[in-house]
Amino acid sequence: MPPRSQPSQKSAAAPIAMLTDFGYRDHYVGVMKGVIANIAPDACVIDLTHGLPPQSVTAGAIALAHSWRYFPKRAIFLAVVDPGVGTTRLPIAIDTRAGARFVGPDNGVLYLAAKEAGIKRIVGLRSPQFRLTNVSSTFHGRDIFAPAAAWMSSGTRLTALGPTLKDLTPLALPLPQQRGRTLTGEVIYVDGYGNLVTNLERATLEAFAASFRTASLLVRIAKGTSMEIFQAYGDVPSGAPLAILGSFELLEIAVRDGSAASSFGMAVGASVSVSVVK
Amino acid sequence: MPPRSQPSQKSAAAPIAMLTDFGYRDHYVGVMKGVIANIAPDACVIDLTHGLPPQSVTAGAIALAHSWRYFPKRAIFLAVVDPGVGTTRLPIAIDTRAGARFVGPDNGVLYLAAKEAGIKRIVGLRSPQFRLTNVSSTFHGRDIFAPAAAWMSSGTRLTALGPTLKDLTPLALPLPQQRGRTLTGEVIYVDGYGNLVTNLERATLEAFAASFRTASLLVRIAKGTSMEIFQAYGDVPSGAPLAILGSFELLEIAVRDGSAASSFGMAVGASVSVSVVK
Amino acid sequence: MPPRSQPSQKSAAAPIAMLTDFGYRDHYVGVMKGVIANIAPDACVIDLTHGLPPQSVTAGAIALAHSWRYFPKRAIFLAVVDPGVGTTRLPIAIDTRAGARFVGPDNGVLYLAAKEAGIKRIVGLRSPQFRLTNVSSTFHGRDIFAPAAAWMSSGTRLTALGPTLKDLTPLALPLPQQRGRTLTGEVIYVDGYGNLVTNLERATLEAFAASFRTASLLVRIAKGTSMEIFQAYGDVPSGAPLAILGSFELLEIAVRDGSAASSFGMAVGASVSVSVVK
Numbered sequence: 003m004p005p006r007s008q009p010s011q012k013s014a015a016a017p018i019a020m021l022t023d024f025g026y027r028d029h030y031v032g033v034m035k036g037v038i039a040n041i042a043p044d045a046c047v048i049d050l051t052h053g054l055p056p057q058s059v060t061a062g063a064i065a066l067a068h069s070w071r072y073f074p075k076r077a078i079f080l081a082v083v084d085p086g087v088g089t090t091r092l093p094i095a096i097d098t099r100a101g102a103r104f105v106g107p108d109n110g111v112l113y114l115a116a117k118e119a120g121i122k123r124i125v126g127l128r129s130p131q132f133r134l135t136n137v138s139s140t141f142h143g144r145d146i147f148a149p150a151a152a153w154m155s156s157g158t159r160l161t162a163l164g165p166t167l168k169d170l171t172p173l174a175l176p177l178p179q180q181r182g183r184t185l186t187g188e189v190i191y192v193d194g195y196g197n198l199v200t201n202l203e204r205a206t207l208e209a210f211a212a213s214f215r216t217a218s219l220l221v222r223i224a225k226g227t228s229m230e231i232f233q234a235y236g237d238v239p240s241g242a243p244l245a246i247l248g249s250f251e252l253l254e255i256a257v258r259d260g261s262a263a264s265s266f267g268m269a270v271g272a273s274v275s276v277s278v279v280k
Numbered sequence: 281m282p283p284r285s286q287p288s289q290k291s292a293a294a295p296i297a298m299l300t301d302f303g304y305r306d307h308y309v310g311v312m313k314g315v316i317a318n319i320a321p322d323a324c325v326i327d328l329t330h331g332l333p334p335q336s337v338t339a340g341a342i343a344l345a346h347s348w349r350y351f352p353k354r355a356i357f358l359a360v361v362d363p364g365v366g367t368t369r370l371p372i373a374i375d376t377r378a379g380a381r382f383v384g385p386d387n388g389v390l391y392l393a394a395k396e397a398g399i400k401r402i403v404g405l406r407s408p409q410f411r412l413t414n415v416s417s418t419f420h421g422r423d424i425f426a427p428a429a430a431w432m433s434s435g436t437r438l439t440a441l442g443p444t445l446k447d448l449t450p451l452a453l454p455l456p457q458q459r460g461r462t463l464t465g466e467v468i469y470v471d472g473y474g475n476l477v478t479n480l481e482r483a484t485l486e487a488f489a490a491s492f493r494t495a496s497l498l499v500r501i502a503k504g505t506s507m508e509i510f511q512a513y514g515d516v517p518s519g520a521p522l523a524i525l526g527s528f529e530l531l532e533i534a535v536r537d538g539s540a541a542s543s544f545g546m547a548v549g550a551s552v553s554v555s556v557v558k
Numbered sequence: 559m560p561p562r563s564q565p566s567q568k569s570a571a572a573p574i575a576m577l578t579d580f581g582y583r584d585h586y587v588g589v590m591k592g593v594i595a596n597i598a599p600d601a602c603v604i605d606l607t608h609g610l611p612p613q614s615v616t617a618g619a620i621a622l623a624h625s626w627r628y629f630p631k632r633a634i635f636l637a638v639v640d641p642g643v644g645t646t647r648l649p650i651a652i653d654t655r656a657g658a659r660f661v662g663p664d665n666g667v668l669y670l671a672a673k674e675a676g677i678k679r680i681v682g683l684r685s686p687q688f689r690l691t692n693v694s695s696t697f698h699g700r701d702i703f704a705p706a707a708a709w710m711s712s713g714t715r716l717t718a719l720g721p722t723l724k725d726l727t728p729l730a731l732p733l734p735q736q737r738g739r740t741l742t743g744e745v746i747y748v749d750g751y752g753n754l755v756t757n758l759e760r761a762t763l764e765a766f767a768a769s770f771r772t773a774s775l776l777v778r779i780a781k782g783t784s785m786e787i788f789q790a791y792g793d794v795p796s797g798a799p800l801a802i803l804g805s806f807e808l809l810e811i812a813v814r815d816g817s818a819a820s821s822f823g824m825a826v827g828a829s830v831s832v833s834v835v836k
Binding site: 306 | 570573575577582602604605606607608609610621622624625628629630633749750751789790791792793802804805815
């Protein structure tokens, strides 16, 4: 890529990318943006999405892991999927070696992205002067997380926000299993088109195929019909199913101009197997 | 809170927070943002929400009343829930003692927030030079309201927009009723999680409890099961119902990891009673 | 309109208006915004909508044609409705005599708006240095279109992006047919309120009425009840159907405080006839 154009202000506020399961019906996300505008009027706020499946920490973690690399280096990711709000789970912020910074509950939602970016420091968001004056037990997005992201965006150092923590609560994702000439994974995410995204990565599939000296693999969902892996949705006729390595380098099951989730009646957790053609 | 960081430009345009029932399917909200960008290219536009229940003036008024305090002092709230568009209801703008400014139809949607912020001046948006050239009878959001908000954001004085008006059309909200040891309110809003938000405020409940020298209250929806008031969603097991003082200081009925609206089959208008434990 | 307020920076980045069918559930749109922020940190990104009916090139073309005029003169429209992603359809950018610029697939989605704005130059987005390093076959929004829009916004000239092309793939829209005293069109778009938007333009209807020296027309959908054309939704009682010239100068069938799509059970393609009152 050509060199980035220079920001017009010397010390421009870092952009804040928001990721929540709050949906688009209520004013909750809007209120968080009001809090940010109040503290950091120059911060650019970008909606990553607010349409995550309600309270699905895993979906949030995957979306964040697939997104952070595409943002400006010092972007702050404000990720609030927080079924445990008001309980003992800690509000945290993370600085990473890649530059990206993360704010959210310590329940696994930040885990995959922060690991990829290389954790440099984790702090607990305990300093009262960087929270709103009254902290509710139901809306830490507004009272703790949005203020922290805004202060970070306008230059507040991580260590001012609270004490350094040792560890992050991990997120347990299912791993693919190989048995003989078959590799078995599962659906970990269903996108808005009904595409079934699996935990089978391009690199894993390539290594698996190479070990059998073939490039020819067959994909099968829940013991149903076999499908080949295609390069583009347009490679099959309208209405036909296909397997494809999607835009995040994960194997997906799709139906051209349709929904694989509806067609196959499958959801998160469905088994997907990949076999070597004999 | 620590002092706000200073905006980098001396006379930065005031942010515009938008609240509509236009939904996310069509280009209507986007067109309004185009109109704003045309008039006030530096104005920061913040989506409060566009997912209000269609044509529900009450839902808009409540969302606005719960939100405005969290925004920068001189923010402009552009609220368009306008079932009477093209009829005799007036398009108005309001300046308040708290600093917040409001633009929208005079049908009650601005009422609660403007009252709280302290009305300083109301004007009718009659000046043709601050509207688009052709005003339709179906889309005043684009033709009248967005231009007014944009001109206000770039410094146009309220009195330039049209003649001063005396009064605002009020919004009639139901008030809780006390009979003996029972206080009865109702559901006034159902949020996207299915939480049932009532018209019972924390202060009202505290005064009610104090008058009986108790802190122990039982909540009942539509004569169903009694629930205690908890501090956090996480205080009950997954799937269990609870009452809670939500993030806007109103009593809510919720179901942990679920939807109270679905579980109880309840909607706006459902009766909620609070009784002193004997 | 009074003169536009001056942008505060001499060479401010042109705003980018996004229009997709990606929906609000996934992080796809957010990732495109990350890519834009990375290349053009000062560009203001405006959501036109992401709620287009999935893979409906026609709906995208209509929304864009109805919107572009309301935006700042040099706005860049990034329109991604792309069922043929990864196949032979070309990624393109267009400069127009009106000033507006368009980026998207050459499948008709840009056609109506670009024709209206007056095509000056079309280029194929072939230059690798203005794409992301790895171009997937499933997400050109992220890998080709968003980078192109961002580079254009920060001043890159169209001719740097790729070779000039001669023609645009046209979009075939149905045309109204006149037979005697009846003009027949059809529903081309259903908006989020359930309003049925037709291909009958105000000018066409006025010429039709004038040719019979009348102003009195009756509208009928799919041979059902006749309706008059009203000025405002509020001109009929709640729940009543009406015909109206909507905010985009097209004849619409609506139901006050309701959904015409549900009431009439009609969708895109339904026949709508307009007759002279005898």
